[in-house]
Amino acid sequence: MPVPERFVGVGELWFWLLILVATGALIAALARPHAVVHVVRTGGIDVVVLVDGSASMRVRDIRPDRWQRAVDFVRTFAETLSWRDDRVALGLFAHNAAPQLRLTRDPNALFFFLDHLAKAPPFRLEVDTTWDTNLEEGLYWGLRLVEKNEELYGPSANARAFVVLTDGQAWSGNVSKSIAATQRRAIQTYVVGVGTLGGGVVPEPVWPSGYVPAWAEGGPVHSSLDRSSLQEIALAGGGRYFELEREPDRAIALRIIQDVRSRSAAQVREESTELYWRFLMAGAGALGLALMFARERPHLWWQMAAVAGGLAALVAFT
Structure with a gap:
């Protein structure tokens, strides 16, 4: 069936x-x-950090001393950056400038230099040029770092700024000339004061064989923070003045970064998404x-x- x-x-x-x-x-x-999408993002920033390495930066009116305190701030500044499209360069100055690092997106490169500069600046106390703060030279070499990067990689859309850490002691050079040059390049100058108004005595170097050169003769050298001059430089440079120990380092770093980033134009980029x-x-x-x-x-x-x-x-x- x-x-x-x-x-x-x-x-x-x-x-x-x-x-x-x-x-x-x-x-x-x-x-x-994959698909190609258009993403609108806030542009990055290019920051050249210039640290004063003159003799007065060894004064211990803030702990452990002005130099080490400045290096600690630079480290905090680097940790605050996003590093997505941001770049940082590093330069030191006394009477002469000593560029350390070109603009880089690699935070490890910056931390490498900071680790080796953590204890003392490379300018020796036994050399007379260390006892001078030539900000004009420092700003000039900061501009050279920016220009060299443009020569190698072309113009950048990032907003640019200088961050100067110094006590303002014993200025030399034509600072207004360098400030005018940075303004022509649309580079703002932010100044971070390191030290106190009370100040302290610059430590004496250990002279070889006990011989004291003629330029170093005299009594102890007292150094204090030159706040008024630093405020004038920040105002002329189109930036702002800050001072260590008056507010937390991270708060200062964040305010500088946000201020610079606010001048960075939004960028439309093509990105590949999976x-x-x-x-x-x-x-x-x-x-x-x-x-x-x-x-x-x-x-x-x-x-x-x-x-x-x-x-x-x-x-x-x-």
């Missing part, structure tokens, strides 16, 4: 259609598709829907295994 066959319903058709959709989505995900996870999610969703149309138990177990495999692939890819 013939046995009538059961008509396959629409549910079975949907089951296999969803299986095909899920399979296609997983195959597309394995191809690792789409594989979207196909994986679509495949997993299709498998889950197919489970609702599975009428036979073997299909159900097979479907559950497929869903588990799809989820495992999703975790592995992400």
Whole structure:
């Protein structure tokens, strides 16, 4: 006697259609598709940090001394930066300037130099040029760092600024000339005062064989923070004046960074984004829907295994 066959319903058709959709989505995900999107982001900043290394920066009116305190601030400043599109250069100055690091996006390069400069500046107390603070020379070499970077890599859309850490003691050079040059290049100068108004005595160097040169004869040299001069320089440079110990280092760093970044134009960039996870999610969703149309138990177990495999692939890819 013939046995009538059961008509396959629409549910079975949907089951296999969803299986095909899920399979296609997983195959597309394995191809690792990409899409180009336009992203609007705030531009980065270029900051040249200039640290005074003259003899007066060894005064201990703030702990451990002015130099080490300035280096600690530079480290905090670097830790506050996002480093996404930001770049930092480092230069030292006394009577002469000593550029240390070109503009770089690598924080490790900056921290390397800070580690080696942590205890004392490279300018020796036994040399007479150390007993002079030539900010004009420091700003000039800061400009040279910016210009050299443009020669190598072309103009940058980043907003630019100088951050000068100094006590303002024994100025020399034509500072107004250098300030005018930075203004022509749209570079703001922020000044961070290091020291106290009460000041302290500059430590005497250990002279070889006890011989004191003629330029070093005389009594102890007292050094105090020249706040008024530093405020004038910051005002002329289009920046702001800050002072260590008056507010936390991170607060000063954040205010400088935000102020400079506010002048940076928004940039539209083309970026490539991966789409594989979207196909994986679509495949997993299709498998889950197919489970609702599975009428036979073997299909159900097979479907559950497929869903588990799809989820495992999703975790592995992400």
